[in-house]
Amino acid sequence: MEYEIxxxxxxxxxxxxxxxxxxGQFIDFESILQVKKVENKEAEAIQDTLIYDPSQDEIELFRQLSGTKEINGTIYKITVRSMIIESEDILSAIVLTFISIIFLAFIFLFYLNRSHNEKLWQPFFLNLGKLKNFSLRSDNPLELEDSEILEFHELNREVKILTSKxxxxxxxxxxxTEDVSHEMQTPLAIMQAKIDTVINDVEINxxxxxxFSSLQSDISRLKQLNKKLILLAKIENDQFTTKEAISINNIVEDTIKNFKExxxxxxxxxxNNTINVRMDLSLATVLCNNLLSNAVKHNLNNNSIHLKIFDTKLQVINSGDKALDQPNQIFQRFYKESRRKESTGLGLSIVKKICDYYSFAPSYCFETITQSELIKGRHIFQIDFYS
Structure with missing residues (x-):
């Protein structure tokens, strides 16, 4: 600014x-331009000065340039001035106006862009909400809001095809799963009944x-295997949607009563505590039955089996002579370390699947006992219902 002045x-x-x-002459313009004759030459000087301005009736700040010049044998002292304040005011006004225009333009573009984006993305968020509420069990197809945007339109089309499939x-x-469960159980039951008839009515050595007894055992095992596989399929297909308040204590007590028979x-x-959860009653029964059945099958020397309920946990404890070789695989499907024929290798995998379905935390550990000669250790299966 100073350079320009x-x-x-x-x-x-x-x-x-x-x-x-x-x-040869020049008329002065009050405080802006002055020309007068002098006797001696002076060097050029530029400086700021305060001068009374009659037009403004006040003292103003001027930038002043003065110097002498010999013209046609006469020495003139020429002084020119420019008002600084007015220039700064103009510059401030220009800057303020420019900033105001930019600010107003920014506000206008912001709300314009926001309104445009809301209109543009509205179908997308509506469809996203419908996808969140979409259920496989519903017989109604997924209906999505159409969009003028080509990419959204193609996305809607592919999502409809995918969800329909x-x-x-x-x-x-x-x-x-329902057909297999029904069709397989009937012929297996007929086969078992015929074998019973042969054993009871026909003289055999x-x-x-x-x-025949071995065949009966195999058929019984096949029936149990079929039931457990169907149960796993139903859990994985999310077919247990009923939830009710369940007392784990009551389920455990009923299970113990049945096994004692x-x-x-x-x-x-x-x-030491009461555990209440919201889940399907049949799955709660299966959970407790499988845990206790596993403990009975693998219990050592018919020692006592203990079930403990404390805090939010259920423990099923049975005696054993050594820890499992691969405890990290105990809940995997068809994994078993025991060579018992009646074991299908699915009981604990069903326990794990039920726990995953309701966000329970199953775990296993082995405790060595050194104070007893009859019991070498204990297998402990634990379910934390509120992990």
């Missing part, structure tokens, strides 16, 4: 010198009796 002053001084050289696959799989093993319950 000085450049203007030098330019005005040069114009006055040309006028004096041509005309998933619904169809889900219904087919559900129907398949000892070898034949053992073969089937085995002579002493089963004890130690309950």
């Amino acid at each position: 000085e450049e203007e002053l030098y330019s005005n001084k040069a114009r006055i010198e040309r006028i004096l050289a041509k005309e 998933i619904q169809t696959d889900y219904r087919n799989l559900k129907q398949f 000892e070898t034949q009796f053992q073969q 089937l085995t002579s093993i002493d089963i004890q319950l130690i309950a």
Whole structure:
């Protein structure tokens, strides 16, 4: 700014010198331009000065350039001034106006862009909400809001095709599991009944009796295997949607009562707390049955089995002679370290699947006991219902 004022002053001084050289005289303009004759030459000087301005009736700050020039044998002192305050005011006004325009333009563009984006993305968020509420169990197809945006339109089309196929696959799989469960159980039951008839009504020797008994055991095991696989499929297909308030204590007590009718093993319950959860009643029963059944099958020397309920946890404890070789695989499907024929390798995997379904935390550990000669250690299966 100062450079521009000085450049203007030098330019005005040069114009006055040309006028004096041509005309020989120059009229003063009050505080802006002054020309007077002097005897001696003076060097050029530029400085700020305060001068009374009659037009403004106040003292103003000027930038002043003064110097002498000999023209046609006469020495003139030429003084030119430019008001600084006015220039700064103009500059401030320009800057303020420019900033205001930019600010208003920014506000306008912000709300314009926001309104445009809301209109542009509205179908997308509506469809996103419909996808969140979409259920495979519903027979109604997914209806999405159409959009003028080509990419959204294509996305909607592909999502409709995908969800329609998933619904169809889900219904087919559900129907398949139900058909398999029904169709396989009937012939297996008929086979077992026929074998019972042969054993009871026909005279057979000892070898034949053992073969028929083995066949009966295999059929019974196949029936159990089929039931457990169907149960796993139903859990994975999210077919257990009913939730009700369940007392784990009551389920455990009923389970213990049922097992005491089937085995002579002493089963004890130690309950220091009451655990209530919301889940399907049949799955809660399966969970407790499988845990206790596993403990009974693998219990050592018919020692007592203990069930403990404390805090938010259920523990099922049975005696054992050594820890499992691969405890990290105990909940995997078809994994078993025991060579018992009646074991399908699915009981604990069903326990794990139920726990995953309701966000329970299953775990296993082995405790070594050094104070007893009859019991070498304990297998502890634990379920934390509020992990």
